[in-house]
Amino acid sequence: MIHDSLIRERLVTGGKTASDVTRDIARPILNKPSTAWKVGFTLSVIFLGIFVVSLFWTLWTGIGTWNINKSVMWGWDITNFVFWVGIGHAGTLISAILLLFRQKWRMSINRSAEAMTIFAVICAAMFPVFHMGRVWVGYWALPLPNAFGSLWVNFNSPLLWDVFAISTYFSVSLLFWYIGLIPDIATIRDKVKTKAAQYWYRFFSMGWTGSTRTWARYELISLILAGLSTPLVLSVHTIVSTDFATSVIPGWHTTIFPPYFVAGAIFSGFGMVATLLVVARKVMNYENYITIGHLEAMCKIIMLTGTLVGIAYLTEFFIAQYSGVEYEQYAFLNRASGPYWWAYWSMMFCNLVSPQVFWFKWARTTPWFIFIMSIVVNVGMWFERFVIIVTSLHRDYLPSSWVMYAGSLTEIGLFLGTFGIFFTCFFLFAKFLPVINMSEIKTILRNRE
Amino acid sequence: MGIIDNNLSLRDRNRMLVGIWEDEDKLVEATSELVHAGVKIQDVYTPYPVHGLDRIMGVRRSWLSIVAFMCGATGFSLAFWMIYYMYVQDWPLDVGNKPVRFSPSWVPVLFEATVLCTAFGMGFFFFLRNRMIWGIKPELLDDRQTDDRMVIAVETGEGVDEKKVLQIMKDHGAVELRERIGGVQTTI
Numbered sequence: 120m121i122h123d124s125l126i127r128e129r130l131v132t133g134g135k136t137a138s139d140v141t142r143d144i145a146r147p148i149l150n151k152p153s154t155a156w157k158v159g160f161t162l163s164v165i166f167l168g169i170f171v172v173s174l175f176w177t178l179w180t181g182i183g184t185w186n187i188n189k190s191v192m193w194g195w196d197i198t199n200f201v202f203w204v205g206i207g208h209a210g211t212l213i214s215a216i217l218l219l220f221r222q223k224w225r226m227s228i229n230r231s232a233e234a235m236t237i238f239a240v241i242c243a244a245m246f247p248v249f250h251m252g253r254v255w256v257g258y259w260a261l262p263l264p265n266a267f268g269s270l271w272v273n274f275n276s277p278l279l280w281d282v283f284a285i286s287t288y289f290s291v292s293l294l295f296w297y298i299g300l301i302p303d304i305a306t307i308r309d310k311v312k313t314k315a316a317q318y319w320y321r322f323f324s325m326g327w328t329g330s331t332r333t334w335a336r337y338e339l340i341s342l343i344l345a346g347l348s349t350p351l352v353l354s355v356h357t358i359v360s361t362d363f364a365t366s367v368i369p370g371w372h373t374t375i376f377p378p379y380f381v382a383g384a385i386f387s388g389f390g391m392v393a394t395l396l397v398v399a400r401k402v403m404n405y406e407n408y409i410t411i412g413h414l415e416a417m418c419k420i421i422m423l424t425g426t427l428v429g430i431a432y433l434t435e436f437f438i439a440q441y442s443g444v445e446y447e448q449y450a451f452l453n454r455a456s457g458p459y460w461w462a463y464w465s466m467m468f469c470n471l472v473s474p475q476v477f478w479f480k481w482a483r484t485t486p487w488f489i490f491i492m493s494i495v496v497n498v499g500m501w502f503e504r505f506v507i508i509v510t511s512l513h514r515d516y517l518p519s520s521w522v523m524y525a526g527s528l529t530e531i532g533l534f535l536g537t538f539g540i541f542f543t544c545f546f547l548f549a550k551f552l553p554v555i556n557m558s559e560i561k562t563i564l565r566n567r568e
Numbered sequence: 569m570g571i572i573d574n575n576l577s578l579r580d581r582n583r584m585l586v587g588i589w590e591d592e593d594k595l596v597e598a599t600s601e602l603v604h605a606g607v608k609i610q611d612v613y614t615p616y617p618v619h620g621l622d623r624i625m626g627v628r629r630s631w632l633s634i635v636a637f638m639c640g641a642t643g644f645s646l647a648f649w650m651i652y653y654m655y656v657q658d659w660p661l662d663v664g665n666k667p668v669r670f671s672p673s674w675v676p677v678l679f680e681a682t683v684l685c686t687a688f689g690m691g692f693f694f695f696l697r698n699r700m701i702w703g704i705k706p707e708l709l710d711d712r713q714t715d716d717r718m719v720i721a722v723e724t725g726e727g728v729d730e731k732k733v734l735q736i737m738k739d740h741g742a743v744e745l746r747e748r749i750g751g752v753q754t755t756i
Contacts, residue, residue, distance in 0.1 A: 137615060137716035262654060271654035275666045280676035287680040291687045298691065305706065306615065306714040325695065326704035329714055330576055331612040333698045335622035336630045340694045343636050344687060351683050358676055561616040561716075 130224055130563050133407035137561045140408075144553045144560075145310055147403055152550060155402045160550075163542035170536020173529050174249065182252045184529040191512040191524035196246040198504040199534050202387070203243035203541075204285070204359055205380075205500060208352055209388020210236030211292060214299070215348035218341070224416050226559040227408045230303075231399065232392050233296040234552075238544040239391070240289045242537040247281070249533075277361040284358040288351060295344045298337070301327050302558040356384045363507065369450035370511035373438070379431035383503060386424035386470070390496030393417050395545065397490040399554065408555050415483040421496060422477035428503075429471030446516070454510045458523060462506050469499020575611065576699050578707040578751075581723055584610060585730065586709050586746040586753060587737035589718040592618055594741030599720060600624050601736050607728065613709060613719040630697075636690040643685025647678050709748070721748075 135143070147156070177184050187194040210232035217225035251257055260282045262272045272279050305327035308320035327333070360380035363371040393414070400409040436455075439447040454463045473495050476482040482492070509524050526534070548554070578584075589595040592614075599612055599621060609625055612618075651674055655661065660668045695701065709719045720742075722733050734756065737745055745756045 138712075141615075141715045262650060271659055271661065273661055273663055274651050274655050274677060275661075275663060275668075275671070275673045277676075280673075280680075283677050283680040287684045291683060294687055294691050298694075301700075302616075302714070308706070309708070309711055309714050321706065322703045324706065325700035325702060326706045327700070327714070328576075328706050328708055329613045329615055330698075331614065331618070331621050331625055332573060332575060332627050333700075334614065334617040335627050336632055336694060336698060338617055339630050339632050340690060343633060343690060347683050347687055350679075354676065354679060361676075558616040562619075 128410075128412050130227070130410070130412070131408055131560060132410055135407060135564055137564065140557055140560050140564070141306055141310070143404070143408070144555050144557050145307055147549060148307055148551060148553065149310060149312075153402075156546060156550060159542070160546040163539055163546055166535055166539025167543050168536075168539070169532050170245075170539050173532030173536055174245075176529050177249060177533070178254070182250070184527060186524060186527040186530065188522055188524065190515045190520045190522045191509055193250075193508050193512065194524055195505075195526040195530040195534055196250045198501065198508050199537065200243050200246035201359060201380075201504045201508075202501050203239045203246075203537065205356065205384035205387045205504075206391045206497075207236040207239035207243065207288075207292075207388065208356060208381070208384035209392050210234070210239075211288075211348050211352040212385050212388065213392070214295065215345040215352065218345040219349060223563050224413055226563060227405075227410075227413055227555055228392060228396060228417075229559075230296075230299065230552075230556045231395060231548075231554050232388075233292065233299070234545065234548045235388075235391060235395065236292050237289065237296060238541045238548075239388075240285065240292070241544070242541050244285065244289070245533070245537060245540070277358060277365050280358045281362060284355045288355045291344070291348060291351060295341075295348060298340060298344070299556060300552060301325060302329065302337075303553045303556065305329070306557055307553065353381055356381045368511050369444075369446040370439075370454070370507065372447075373435055375431055375435055375438070379428065379435070382424050382427040382431065383470075383500060386421060386428055386474075387497060387500035389417050389421045389424065390493045390500065393421065393489055393493035394497065397486045397493065399549070401486070403549070403554065405555065408560065411484050411486075414486060414489055415480075418477045418483040418489060418492075421492075422474045425470055425474030425496070429467075432467065432471060450511055450514070453514055454506060457510065457514070459506065459510045459513070462502050463510070466499055466502040466506050469495050470503060473499070571693070571696055572699055573697050578610075578709075578721075581610065581748075582750065583724045584748040585722045585724060585733055585737075586748050587720045587722075587742035588710055588744040588746070589720070589741060590716065590743050591741055592718065595718045595720070596621060596624065598737060598740035598742065601740055602720070602722065602733065605732060605736060607722055607733055607736075610721040610723045613713045613721070615712075615714050615716060615718070618718075632690060632694060632697075635693045636686050639689025639693075640682050640686035642689070644678055644682040646685070647681030648674075650681075651677060709753070 147153070185194065185196065187196070213225045213232040214229040248254055248257055260272070260279070264271070301324060304320055305324040308317065308324045311317055311320055357377040357380070360376035364373060364376040366372060396409050397414065400406050436451050439451040442448070473492065476492065482488055513524055514521055587598070589598065595612070595614070596618065599609065602609055603624055603626065612621055612625060614621070655668055662668070666673070709721055710717050713719050720737065722728070724730055734745055746753045747756055
């Protein structure tokens with residue numbers, strides 16, 4: 120039996136029918152690009168240009184164009200790597216973990232969040248790859264026999280685990296995203312008018328007709344892929360955290376890192392999802408699909424994960440003092456009161472203190488405020504990685520190795536440039552593919568309980 | 569039964585009766601009624617998954633989960649063999665005197681390889697079974713079946729009471745009834 124739920128708010132408002140959903144969501148694809156899209160895309164391409172120039176300079180001159188040095192050998196590059204990988208995690212959380220938990224509000228946002236995952240991982244990959252310096256021998260990171268004998272890769276090294284984890288994560292996310300897109304590509308295929316568009320949408324729709332036999336298998340593969348992606352996403356940031364945790368650097372050598380990194384990743388990822396969707400729902404007129412209820416749900420997750428991360432900050436500080444290890448004690452006192460105190464307190468304010476405003480319903484339901492908060496979260500999470508990496512490294516065991524570090528113009532350019540990669544990809548995605556999962560949204564037009 | 573599901577192809581179907589619906593509940597009722605009347609349904613096409621429809625139609629549960637397990641087991645074994653060969657047999661690499669033999673540090677690579685093989689192996693068999701490949705021409709019965717319309721296709725032949733089929737379709741809210749002969753449809 121079907122009836123309207125008395126206690127739950129509708130996930131899609133405005134009394135939409137299935138054909139309304141197709142019309143609304145296919146509109147940006149079928150129409151000419153809007154002025155907002157053109158402006159946004161141009162800006163993104165300019166930033167992409169900054170990336171290209173910075174990268175060219177790095178490759179032409181060498182890693183010496185970065186300010187990393189003998190003590191702070193990881194600087195902005197690895198900070199940015201962890202920052203972008205973390206952002207990717209919200210996409211998988213929304214599409215996989217919330218699918219397993221049967222959270223239907225994810226259906227309006229999962230497509231764009233998954234796209235964000237893929238673009239963020241592309242941005243992340245740039246940093247370790249180019250930090251290698253001689254990027255043309257980057258394939259040495261793969262388990263291939265090398266040219267000088269049968270020396271293989273080191274399976275005890277978390278950096279090698281990272282190679283496997285990030286590449287698996289990227290390819291499985293891409294597969295999951297693409298399989299989810301097929302029914303919607305078919306819908307677009309049957310709507311577009313131009314020959315070229317018909318050809319390409321038909322090519323990628325793989326002959327999809329919406330047969331019940333296919334749908335049954337499709338639902339099963341989606342569920343299994345969600346089941347696979349859930350431990351996968353947890354493993355990826357766990358492994359990223361072991362890049363640090365398996366070392367002997369004070370401030371890094373802690374067992375709290377895996378859960379703390381995973382919580383931080385989800386926190387920062389939701390920050391980015393909120394940034395994108397608050398704007399997208401307004402510009403693309405998707406307010407009936409991405410409702411205030413969706414934003415509120417995201418804010419609750421931001422508050423929860425922000426608080427978890429905050430508790431981790433306090434725990435690691437306490438444990439360092441309680442451990443009796445003077446190097447650990449110093450590392451944390453130095454973070455809070457040393458030369459990088461401003462980074463530490465920015466991190467504390469942005470990640471632990473500021474998300475607490477989401478206890479108030481007004482804060483969770485006001486889009487412009489959520490947008491500002493989402494930027495604050497992103498800034499805070501960047502600072503978190505900066506604090507972990509730079510403050511631990513700039514005070515080495517030997518005081519003669521103590522140095523200061525600040526990003527060079529090239530490093531700043533590379534970081535700003537990855538925003539260019541990210542947003543260029545996102546704008547192209549918003550123009551050529553449906554930003555909201557039409558076939559899933561059509562199943563929840565009526566509240567069914 | 570081969571790996572490719574030949575039920576999905578409409579190419580060799582001579583004559584079919586096609587009913588179009590706009591309401592999901594009426595479609596489910598009609599399908600159920602047709603199945604009860606002993607009519608063999610070729611397929612039901614919907615723009616979104618209608619839960620329970622596959623069970624009404626008697627579509628068997630897919631073997632995909634077993635395939636997934638086998639692909640995962642293959643991935644795990646291959647990765648284990650790879651690490652064992654490279655790291656124990658061919659060139660044991662001593663870094664900081666850490667163990668090379670079966671240490672927990674193998675787990676991340678084993679895990680990732682298992683997930684990778686499961687996902688892509690399962691994806692491969694999913695596409696194969698559903699006759700899905702890049703560039704293949706879709707066999708549509710209605711140009712809005714991926715938008716908001718739903719289609720039931722019934723194959724005619726000996727022992728199929730066509731009048732009864734059409735009556736059931738009409739009684740259960742079909743907005744349009746068609747006859748499909750050799751790929752050409754005409755409204756009844």
